[in-house]
Amino acid sequence: MRKILSVLIALILCISSSVMVFAQDSHDDYSIISPYTSDEGVAYGDNLLISVKVDEGTALRFTVFSYPNYTSADSLSMVPAISFTVEEQIGISEDYEKRDRIGFYTKQLNDIEPGLYSLKVDSLDGNGNITDTYSKYFIVKPNASKTTTTIYESQPSNKVLFFQSVFKSLFGSAAEE
Amino acid sequence: MNRSVYKERFKTIIIVVLFLLTVLLSYFYWQGSSISGIKESVNGHFPSTLFTGETPPDTASFVAPETVDVNFGNGIYTSCQDLAPQLWSDFVDSYIVFSEMENLMIEELSEAQWLETMDMKSIQFVFGYDLPVAFFESLGGSNFGQSDYFSHVSSVAMSEASTTSLFIKDDVSDKYYRIISDSDFYPLEEKVSEISHTVSDQYYPIYMFLGTENYKMAPFSTAVLLPELSFAKTANESILSSEKELAKTFFGENLDFVRRIVDDSGTITYMYGYGEKMLTIYKNGIFEYKETPSSDENPTEFNNVFDTAVSFISSHGGWYSFGTDKISSQLRSVSSTSVPKVDTYNFDFSAEYENRTLYGNSSSQITIEITGDQITYYRGSMTSFHEGSFTETYPENTANSLITDILAKDHQKIAQALLEHDIITPNDQEMDLFDLVVSNISSISTGYYSQTFEDQVRFIPAWVIDFSGFKAFYNLYSGELLGYLNETEH
Incomplete structure (x- = not known):
C-alpha cells in the first residue's frame, strides 16, 4: 500500500513540476502553435501570427486562405458549410525545407480583416510532391474591446488612504506662512 | 606697563x-590628504574623493528604464529600447505635474487587477532593477508616500483603465499600487499613437510562438537595423602612464605613506598603511579600489548615497570615454544589504548605445559599493579610445535572424551552458530540453556584445536571451552564438 502511495505521490510531483506545453494542433511531424485560438477557434487581433514547430527531416508547404462567404459567428461550429466552398489565397504559398534538426516556420500577417480563414499545411516528399494535407480553420475577430471593462470605480474603495492631503493640511499651511 | x-x-x-x-x-x-581634501573633510566625507574641477553629472540623468512596454489595446504589444530615454524624460515632466497635485490617494491592487490594467491600452516603464522610492519621489520634487506603502519602484505605468492614476509595481515586496489624482496627467493616447508610428516590432507571449509555457512578452524577429560599432584602443602603455594621476585621486597629491608594488604580470598596486586602502591597476586598464569598512555611520538616505556614488566616479577615473557622445552611462542595477547598523549599497553602471547595453567587455562596466558613508569597493576602467575613431557600420545583408531558429538550433548548447552555471539542475533535464530552455527565458532583447582585438574593440549587434541573469548572445544577423555572460555570479 505504501509503495503504491509513494509511486502516486512521485507521479503527481512529476506531473506538477513539468513544464506545461500549450495545447497545440499536433501532427506526426509538426505542431501548429499559432494561430493561437480559443476553444471556439477564434483568434483575436488584426495581425495574424503563424508559428509551426517542425520535426527534423520534414518538408512542408504553408498557404493561408480566406473565405469571403463567411457570415459572422462566435465559433467555428456556427459557421455554415457554404462558407468553406469559396476560398481566396492570402499572400504566397511558402515551403519549409527539411532540416536535420527541429525548426520553426514563423510568419506574421498584418492588417487582417475579421473573417474566416484557414492555414493549409501540405506535407512534401523528397521530390516536392504533396503526400498529405491538413487545414486548420479559424475565425479572426477584432480584439475583444476592453475599453468597456471597468476595473476601477470612479469613487475609490475604502481601502484608499489619503496621504498628501493630510500632509498638506498639517504642514502645508504652516510652511506657506 | x-x-x-x-x-x-x-x-x-x-x-x-x-x-x-x-x-x-x-x-x-x-x-595623506591634500589641502583641498582638508577643506572637504570639514564636511565629513571622503577626504580623497574631491572633484577636480569637473562638475558631477546630474544623478537623475543616469536613471532611465531598460524598456518601455506598450500595449496598443488591440491585442498588439511592443517594447521600445531606443525610445525609452525620450519617453522617460517626457514622463518625468508629467510626473512633476502629477506629484504637485492636491488630494492624491493610494490604493493597493491585487496582481489580477494589475494584469487586467496592463492588458488594456497602457505604457509601462520597466527599470530592470528596483529603484528605491525616495529616488523616484525626488524626480517629482515631492515626498508623497514616503515608503509607508511601498519601498521600491520596479515598474511605473499608465493605463486607460484609469487615466487619472499612476500605477506602480514593487517587485521587492511583490505588491502593486495605484496613486489616484483628480485629473489626467499623461497624454497616453498621444504617446501610444506616436510609438505605433515609430516602432514596428510586435511582441507576443513566448508561448504563442514557441509553444512552451512562458508568459513573458518577447519578439521572435526584429526589423530594427543596428550598426556594428568599433573603437580604436589607446595603447596599454599609454594607459598605464596615467596610473599615477589616477592613484593621486585616491591617496592625495603627494602619495604619502603609500607603497607602489608592481608584480611580474605588470599589475600595479598602491597600498595605503597596512592595506586599509588599496588600488590595483591591471594591465588591460581595469582598476579596482578597496577600502576596509570602518564606518558605523548609516546615511540611510538613498539619494545621498547615490549622489556620493556618482560624485566619486566623476572624480576617480570618471565615466566612459569612448570618444563619442553617442555612448552614455546608465544605472543598470541597484542592490542593498543591511548588516546590523550599516547599510551597503551596490550600483552597476553600463555603457549604452541608443539605450542598448554594450555587454561582455569589462571595461564598459562600472561597479561601486558604499558601506555606511564609505566607499568600500569601486571598479572602473582606464581604457580610453581615440577621439574620432568611433565608427558605425551597417550590414549589407539586412535580414535579421529569428529567435525561433536560434532556439531550435542551439537549445541543447544553451541547456548545457545553463547546467554548467547552475541555472538549471540535472533533475530538470528529465523534461524535454527545448521546453526546459524556453520555460527559463526571462527576457529577449537586443544589445551589443564586445569582441576585443589588439588595437580595437568591436561591439556586435546581438540578440540578448536572458535566463534570470545568465545571458546568451547571438549575432543579430547571422544567428551565430557570440558568447555567454553570467551576471548571477556578481
Whole structure:
C-alpha cells in the first residue's frame, strides 16, 4: 500500500513540476502553435501570427486562405458549410525545407480583416510532391474591446488612504506662512 | 606697563594658535590628504574623493528604464529600447505635474487587477532593477508616500483603465499600487499613437510562438537595423602612464605613506598603511579600489548615497570615454544589504548605445559599493579610445535572424551552458530540453556584445536571451552564438 502511495505521490510531483506545453494542433511531424485560438477557434487581433514547430527531416508547404462567404459567428461550429466552398489565397504559398534538426516556420500577417480563414499545411516528399494535407480553420475577430471593462470605480474603495492631503493640511499651511 | 603685558599675552595666544595649527596640519599630513581634501573633510566625507574641477553629472540623468512596454489595446504589444530615454524624460515632466497635485490617494491592487490594467491600452516603464522610492519621489520634487506603502519602484505605468492614476509595481515586496489624482496627467493616447508610428516590432507571449509555457512578452524577429560599432584602443602603455594621476585621486597629491608594488604580470598596486586602502591597476586598464569598512555611520538616505556614488566616479577615473557622445552611462542595477547598523549599497553602471547595453567587455562596466558613508569597493576602467575613431557600420545583408531558429538550433548548447552555471539542475533535464530552455527565458532583447582585438574593440549587434541573469548572445544577423555572460555570479 505504501509503495503504491509513494509511486502516486512521485507521479503527481512529476506531473506538477513539468513544464506545461500549450495545447497545440499536433501532427506526426509538426505542431501548429499559432494561430493561437480559443476553444471556439477564434483568434483575436488584426495581425495574424503563424508559428509551426517542425520535426527534423520534414518538408512542408504553408498557404493561408480566406473565405469571403463567411457570415459572422462566435465559433467555428456556427459557421455554415457554404462558407468553406469559396476560398481566396492570402499572400504566397511558402515551403519549409527539411532540416536535420527541429525548426520553426514563423510568419506574421498584418492588417487582417475579421473573417474566416484557414492555414493549409501540405506535407512534401523528397521530390516536392504533396503526400498529405491538413487545414486548420479559424475565425479572426477584432480584439475583444476592453475599453468597456471597468476595473476601477470612479469613487475609490475604502481601502484608499489619503496621504498628501493630510500632509498638506498639517504642514502645508504652516510652511506657506 | 599695561601695554607690554598685552603685547606678551598677544604673543602667547599667537604661539598657542600656531602650535594647534601645526598639530592639525600634521594630522592631515599623516592622513595623506591634500589641502583641498582638508577643506572637504570639514564636511565629513571622503577626504580623497574631491572633484577636480569637473562638475558631477546630474544623478537623475543616469536613471532611465531598460524598456518601455506598450500595449496598443488591440491585442498588439511592443517594447521600445531606443525610445525609452525620450519617453522617460517626457514622463518625468508629467510626473512633476502629477506629484504637485492636491488630494492624491493610494490604493493597493491585487496582481489580477494589475494584469487586467496592463492588458488594456497602457505604457509601462520597466527599470530592470528596483529603484528605491525616495529616488523616484525626488524626480517629482515631492515626498508623497514616503515608503509607508511601498519601498521600491520596479515598474511605473499608465493605463486607460484609469487615466487619472499612476500605477506602480514593487517587485521587492511583490505588491502593486495605484496613486489616484483628480485629473489626467499623461497624454497616453498621444504617446501610444506616436510609438505605433515609430516602432514596428510586435511582441507576443513566448508561448504563442514557441509553444512552451512562458508568459513573458518577447519578439521572435526584429526589423530594427543596428550598426556594428568599433573603437580604436589607446595603447596599454599609454594607459598605464596615467596610473599615477589616477592613484593621486585616491591617496592625495603627494602619495604619502603609500607603497607602489608592481608584480611580474605588470599589475600595479598602491597600498595605503597596512592595506586599509588599496588600488590595483591591471594591465588591460581595469582598476579596482578597496577600502576596509570602518564606518558605523548609516546615511540611510538613498539619494545621498547615490549622489556620493556618482560624485566619486566623476572624480576617480570618471565615466566612459569612448570618444563619442553617442555612448552614455546608465544605472543598470541597484542592490542593498543591511548588516546590523550599516547599510551597503551596490550600483552597476553600463555603457549604452541608443539605450542598448554594450555587454561582455569589462571595461564598459562600472561597479561601486558604499558601506555606511564609505566607499568600500569601486571598479572602473582606464581604457580610453581615440577621439574620432568611433565608427558605425551597417550590414549589407539586412535580414535579421529569428529567435525561433536560434532556439531550435542551439537549445541543447544553451541547456548545457545553463547546467554548467547552475541555472538549471540535472533533475530538470528529465523534461524535454527545448521546453526546459524556453520555460527559463526571462527576457529577449537586443544589445551589443564586445569582441576585443589588439588595437580595437568591436561591439556586435546581438540578440540578448536572458535566463534570470545568465545571458546568451547571438549575432543579430547571422544567428551565430557570440558568447555567454553570467551576471548571477556578481
